[in-house]
Amino acid sequence: MTGTDAGETPVPARRYDKALRILSLLLIVSVLVAAFIVPLVNINRYHRTITDTIERSLGHPVHIGSVKLQMLPRPGLAITDFVVEENADFGAEPMLRAPSVTVSLRLSSLWRRRLEVSRIDLDQASVNLVRNAQGQWNFGTLLEQASHTANAPTAQRHSGASPRFPYIEFSGARFNFKSGVEKSxxxxxxSDLSIWLESANEWRLRFExxxxxTDxxxxxxxxxxxxxxxxxxxAAALNQMPVRLHAEWNHAELGQAGEMLLGFDAGWRGDLRADADLxxxxxxLQVKTHLRVGNAHREEFTPMNAFDIDARCQAGYRHAARALDGLTCLWPVESGHLLLTGNVADIAARKAQLAFEINQVPASxxxxxxxxxxxxxxxxxxxxxxIAGTFHYDTESEAAPELTGDATVTPLEVSFAGDGTPFRFASLHFVARGAEPVAAKPTGRKHKKEMTPAASPAAQGIVLEPATMEMxxxxxxxxxGEMTQAGFSFHLVGAAPMARLRQLAGALGSLHPxxxxVAPQGTANIDLTFARPWTAEPAIAADGSLLPRYADVQGWLRLEKAQAxxxxxxDPVxxxxxxxxFDDTGMHWANVAxxxxxxxxxxxxxxxxxCESVCPARLNLDVPQLDAAALETVLLGSGHPGALVQAILSEVEPKKSWPALEGQVHVGAFTLGTLTLHDVRAQIAADGRGWTIPSLDASALNGSLHASGRMDGSHGAPRYSLKTTWSGVAMAPVAALFAEKWPxxxxxxxxxxxxxxxxxxADLLSSAQGRFHWQWNHGSLTAPAGRLAAGAMAPSGFTQWNASGTIGNGALVLGNAAPAAGAVAGKIGFDRGLSLSWPEGQIxxxxxxxxxVTAKP
Incomplete structure (x- = not known):
C-alpha cells in the first residue's frame, strides 16, 4: 500500500525539518558546553573529598594537584600531580607519581546519583616497586586492599549492589626496583600496564x-x-592468592641482556628468548621456564658449528621457605642431554640436594x-x-657440603683447523671433590687441640685427574686441573717441540704474547699452571680500547735452540x-743466551x-762486542751503509714501530768506524717511533765520554739528535783517528x-747541524817538513785553546777561538779541508x- 493509511492525519514535512533543526542546535550547544563551559566549572572545592575517597580505596596517603571536570571525549576528571605515598615500612619515596591522571565516569551513573568510575588512565607515571628486608613487596598492600573490596566485573553491563571495578591503564610508565632504601x-x-576485573573474583593484567x-x-x-x-x-590472604601468569622476553640480544644482568659486557652474542609460566x-607456585638462545657465541669467537641453547626447567616454589621442590632442568644436546634434578631447601643459603647427569654429550x-x-x-x-657421567651435590646435612660423582671423556681428540697433528687422549677422567673442613686456631689451652670443622665452599670442585698425551x-x-664455582685451573708439565707447543698455545691465551x-723450531720444557674465573669484567685501556684478558699463569718454560x-x-733472534x-707481575725472561x-x-x-696503559718491558742486556753498522742493520734494516738500494728501500718500506721498552745495556767494545768505545753503559728506552738514550757513559781515546740522544725512525730515513761531552781525551790518538799528519x-x-x-x-755528513766547543790544554801543532811556504812560521805551542762554533754545510765553523792570544777563525770541512787564520799571522x-802554512799578506 502506498500513501497514507486510512484514518491517519498527514504530518507536514516541515514539522520534521523543524524538529531536526532543534535537535541539531541542542547537539551543537551540548558540544560547546562540554568543550568550553564544563572545564571552566571549578570543582576544586571537592578537592579534599576526592582525595579522601582515593585514600580509602588504596589504603595509602594521596596528594593531588588540580582537578578539572571534562566532558570530552568522555565525562570525567582531569587530575594533575597525582602522588601515592609509601608506607613507612618500605621507605620515604612515593610509591607512585603521575603528572597526569584521567578518571572517566560511566554515563549511566550520572543520572542515578551514584557515580561510578569506568576507566583510570595514568600517563608517564613513575612507580617504585620496593622489597623490604622481610622479603615483602610494597604492592602487596594494594593487592590485599583490592581483594577485600567488593567490586563487580569491569565489563558488567548493568550496575549492581557493588560498584564495577574500573579499567586501569598505565601508558609510557617507568617501573623502578628498590631493595629497602637502595634503588636498583x-x-x-x-611500560604499558592494563588491569581490570574479569569476573567477580578474577583480575586480569597485561604488561609490556x-x-x-639506568646506571x-x-x-x-x-x-x-x-x-x-x-x-x-x-583470597583471604596475599600468599593464598592464586595466580596464572605467562611471561615472555623476546627480541633481546644476548650481549645487551648479559650486560644488563651482570653489569658489564661479557662479550656474549646471540638471539635471546625466554618464557616463564607461574x-x-x-x-x-608451580614454575616452568624455557630458555632459548640462537647462534650463541662470543663477539670474537664463532664456533665451528652453530651453538644453540634450548633448556627447559620446572619446579615448585615455596615462598615462605624460599625453596624449590621437584626441580627438573633438561637441555637436549644432539643425541645426548644434560639433566639437573633435585630440591633446593633454601635458595639464599644455597642448601640443596641436586643431581647433574651428562648423558652422551659430544666434546664439541x-x-x-x-x-x-x-x-x-x-x-x-x-x-x-x-662426555658421560653424573655428579651429586648435597648441603642438607650439617657436615661440610658434599660433592660426589665423576665423568669421563672418551676418547678425546683436540685439533686446530689446518694446524698439524691433533692432540689425542685415550680418556680424561673428572672426579668430584667435596669441601674439606678448615682447622680453627688453637684455643690457647695447653696440650689440647680443638678444631672447629667449617665448610669451605671454594674448596669444592671437580678435579681433572692427571693424563698424558704424546707430544x-x-x-x-x-x-x-680442577674446576670450582669461582673458576678453573689446569697444570701442564713435560717436554715438547716448539712446533707442537705453538699448536697447543692456541688454546692458552696467556702464552700468546x-x-x-717464537718460530716453530727448537724444544721447550714447561711446568705451568693456568687459572681464571669463569666470567670476568673486560679490561679497558686508557684510550678506551678493549684489552686482551689472558688466564693467570704461574710457572716456567725453558727454551733451547729456538728462534724469536x-x-x-x-733479523731473527x-x-x-x-x-x-710467569707470575702475578707478568713474563720474565732470564738467562737468555x-x-x-x-x-x-x-x-x-x-x-x-x-696493562691498562703503556707498560714498557724492562731489558737488561750484555754485549761483548758491537759494531755500529751491524746495530743499524738490526734496528733499521738498512743493510750496508752507502748501498743505493737502501736509499730506495727507505722510501718504500713500511715505517717501523718499536715496542715500549726501557732498560740498560752494557757493551764491552762498541766500534764506530775507526773509533772504539770501551765499557759502554747506556740507559735506553724505545717507543713506537724510535729509540732514546737518556744516558751513555764510556771510555774512549784515553779519556771519558758522556752522551744522550734520540733516534727517530717513523719518518722514513732515521733522524738522530745527539748531545755529548768528553774530558781528558788525548790528542795523539785523536790525530791518528783522523789521519792527522801534525804531531x-x-x-x-x-x-x-x-x-x-x-x-x-754522505747523508749523515751533509745533514749534520749543531754547535760545538772545546778546550785544548797544553797543546802544540808542528807543520811537517816541506809544508811551510816562504817566509811562513810554524804555529807555536799553546797552554790552552778555547774554541766554539757551529756545525753545518759540511764544516765546523770557528766563531771565536783563542790559543794564547789573538783569535783563530775559519772553518774545518768534513772533507778535511782547512781554512784557518792563525793569531800569529799564519794562514x-x-x-x-x-x-x-803560509804567511799573511
Missing part, C-alpha cells in the same frame, strides 16, 4: 615494557621486550661453552669425543737457551701480560749538540792530512 639500576621503561639498566648506557632496541599476561584471584597460590659442546665464557679460546678449535718431546707431557713471536722473530728487528718465568745478526747477547727481559800533544775537553739524518755516511790551508 634495573628498571622497566616505556623494555628492561634497562649504564644500553641500546634499548637490543634489550628486547618483556610481556606478561595473566590473572590473579581473590601457576598456583603465591605461597606455593664443551668447547662451545668454553668459547662462550672465555675470550682467549681460538675460533678454529675442534674437539671429538663423548714428541724427551719427557712425557701431562695435564691435570710469547708464542706469537720480532717485527721490529730485521737465535735463542741458544732461555728460561721464561742468543745471537742477533752475528752479535752475541746475554741478558733478561721483564714484560707485563696485562798533536795535550788533552781535549769539550762537547757538541748535533742533529743529522739518513742511512749513508793554515790544505787538508788535515796535508796542511799548508
Amino acid at each position: 639500576g634495573f628498571s622497566f621503561l616505556n 615494557a623494555q628492561p634497562v639498566r 649504564m648506557s644500553l641500546d634499548l632496541e637490543d634489550t628486547g621486550t618483556i610481556q606478561v599476561d595473566g590473572s590473579l584471584d581473590r 601457576a598456583g597460590p603465591i605461597e606455593n 659442546f664443551a668447547v662451545n661453552v668454553l668459547g662462550l665464557l672465555r675470550s682467549e679460546l681460538p675460533t678454529d678449535l675442534e674437539a671429538k669425543g663423548t 714428541g718431546g724427551s719427557a712425557p707431557f701431562g695435564i691435570s 710469547l708464542m706469537a713471536h 722473530v720480532l717485527p721490529w728487528l730485521s 737465535e735463542l741458544a737457551s732461555a728460561t721464561v718465568n 742468543a745471537t742477533l745478526h752475528g752479535i752475541a747477547l746475554r741478558g733478561s727481559l721483564d714484560a707485563a701480560l696485562r 798533536a800533544t795535550g788533552t781535549l775537553d769539550g762537547g757538541a749538540d748535533l742533529t743529522l739524518s739518513g742511512y749513508t755516511e 793554515v790551508g790544505g787538508t788535515l792530512a796535508h796542511p799548508l
Whole structure:
C-alpha cells in the first residue's frame, strides 16, 4: 500500500525539518558546553573529598594537584600531580607519581546519583616497586586492599549492589626496583600496564615494557621486550592468592641482556628468548621456564658449528621457605642431554640436594661453552669425543657440603683447523671433590687441640685427574686441573717441540704474547699452571680500547735452540737457551743466551701480560762486542751503509714501530768506524717511533765520554739528535783517528749538540747541524817538513785553546777561538779541508792530512 493509511492525519514535512533543526542546535550547544563551559566549572572545592575517597580505596596517603571536570571525549576528571605515598615500612619515596591522571565516569551513573568510575588512565607515571628486608613487596598492600573490596566485573553491563571495578591503564610508565632504601639500576621503561576485573573474583593484567639498566648506557632496541599476561584471584590472604601468569622476553640480544644482568659486557652474542609460566597460590607456585638462545657465541669467537641453547626447567616454589621442590632442568644436546634434578631447601643459603647427569654429550659442546665464557679460546678449535657421567651435590646435612660423582671423556681428540697433528687422549677422567673442613686456631689451652670443622665452599670442585698425551718431546707431557664455582685451573708439565707447543698455545691465551713471536723450531720444557674465573669484567685501556684478558699463569718454560722473530728487528733472534718465568707481575725472561745478526747477547727481559696503559718491558742486556753498522742493520734494516738500494728501500718500506721498552745495556767494545768505545753503559728506552738514550757513559781515546740522544725512525730515513761531552781525551790518538799528519800533544775537553739524518755516511755528513766547543790544554801543532811556504812560521805551542762554533754545510765553523792570544777563525770541512787564520799571522790551508802554512799578506 502506498500513501497514507486510512484514518491517519498527514504530518507536514516541515514539522520534521523543524524538529531536526532543534535537535541539531541542542547537539551543537551540548558540544560547546562540554568543550568550553564544563572545564571552566571549578570543582576544586571537592578537592579534599576526592582525595579522601582515593585514600580509602588504596589504603595509602594521596596528594593531588588540580582537578578539572571534562566532558570530552568522555565525562570525567582531569587530575594533575597525582602522588601515592609509601608506607613507612618500605621507605620515604612515593610509591607512585603521575603528572597526569584521567578518571572517566560511566554515563549511566550520572543520572542515578551514584557515580561510578569506568576507566583510570595514568600517563608517564613513575612507580617504585620496593622489597623490604622481610622479603615483602610494597604492592602487596594494594593487592590485599583490592581483594577485600567488593567490586563487580569491569565489563558488567548493568550496575549492581557493588560498584564495577574500573579499567586501569598505565601508558609510557617507568617501573623502578628498590631493595629497602637502595634503588636498583634495573628498571622497566616505556611500560604499558592494563588491569581490570574479569569476573567477580578474577583480575586480569597485561604488561609490556623494555628492561634497562639506568646506571649504564644500553641500546634499548637490543634489550628486547618483556610481556606478561595473566590473572590473579581473590583470597583471604596475599600468599593464598592464586595466580596464572605467562611471561615472555623476546627480541633481546644476548650481549645487551648479559650486560644488563651482570653489569658489564661479557662479550656474549646471540638471539635471546625466554618464557616463564607461574601457576598456583603465591605461597606455593608451580614454575616452568624455557630458555632459548640462537647462534650463541662470543663477539670474537664463532664456533665451528652453530651453538644453540634450548633448556627447559620446572619446579615448585615455596615462598615462605624460599625453596624449590621437584626441580627438573633438561637441555637436549644432539643425541645426548644434560639433566639437573633435585630440591633446593633454601635458595639464599644455597642448601640443596641436586643431581647433574651428562648423558652422551659430544666434546664439541664443551668447547662451545668454553668459547662462550672465555675470550682467549681460538675460533678454529675442534674437539671429538663423548662426555658421560653424573655428579651429586648435597648441603642438607650439617657436615661440610658434599660433592660426589665423576665423568669421563672418551676418547678425546683436540685439533686446530689446518694446524698439524691433533692432540689425542685415550680418556680424561673428572672426579668430584667435596669441601674439606678448615682447622680453627688453637684455643690457647695447653696440650689440647680443638678444631672447629667449617665448610669451605671454594674448596669444592671437580678435579681433572692427571693424563698424558704424546707430544714428541724427551719427557712425557701431562695435564691435570680442577674446576670450582669461582673458576678453573689446569697444570701442564713435560717436554715438547716448539712446533707442537705453538699448536697447543692456541688454546692458552696467556702464552700468546710469547708464542706469537717464537718460530716453530727448537724444544721447550714447561711446568705451568693456568687459572681464571669463569666470567670476568673486560679490561679497558686508557684510550678506551678493549684489552686482551689472558688466564693467570704461574710457572716456567725453558727454551733451547729456538728462534724469536720480532717485527721490529730485521733479523731473527737465535735463542741458544732461555728460561721464561710467569707470575702475578707478568713474563720474565732470564738467562737468555742468543745471537742477533752475528752479535752475541746475554741478558733478561721483564714484560707485563696485562696493562691498562703503556707498560714498557724492562731489558737488561750484555754485549761483548758491537759494531755500529751491524746495530743499524738490526734496528733499521738498512743493510750496508752507502748501498743505493737502501736509499730506495727507505722510501718504500713500511715505517717501523718499536715496542715500549726501557732498560740498560752494557757493551764491552762498541766500534764506530775507526773509533772504539770501551765499557759502554747506556740507559735506553724505545717507543713506537724510535729509540732514546737518556744516558751513555764510556771510555774512549784515553779519556771519558758522556752522551744522550734520540733516534727517530717513523719518518722514513732515521733522524738522530745527539748531545755529548768528553774530558781528558788525548790528542795523539785523536790525530791518528783522523789521519792527522801534525804531531798533536795535550788533552781535549769539550762537547757538541748535533742533529743529522739518513742511512749513508754522505747523508749523515751533509745533514749534520749543531754547535760545538772545546778546550785544548797544553797543546802544540808542528807543520811537517816541506809544508811551510816562504817566509811562513810554524804555529807555536799553546797552554790552552778555547774554541766554539757551529756545525753545518759540511764544516765546523770557528766563531771565536783563542790559543794564547789573538783569535783563530775559519772553518774545518768534513772533507778535511782547512781554512784557518792563525793569531800569529799564519794562514793554515790544505787538508788535515796535508796542511799548508803560509804567511799573511
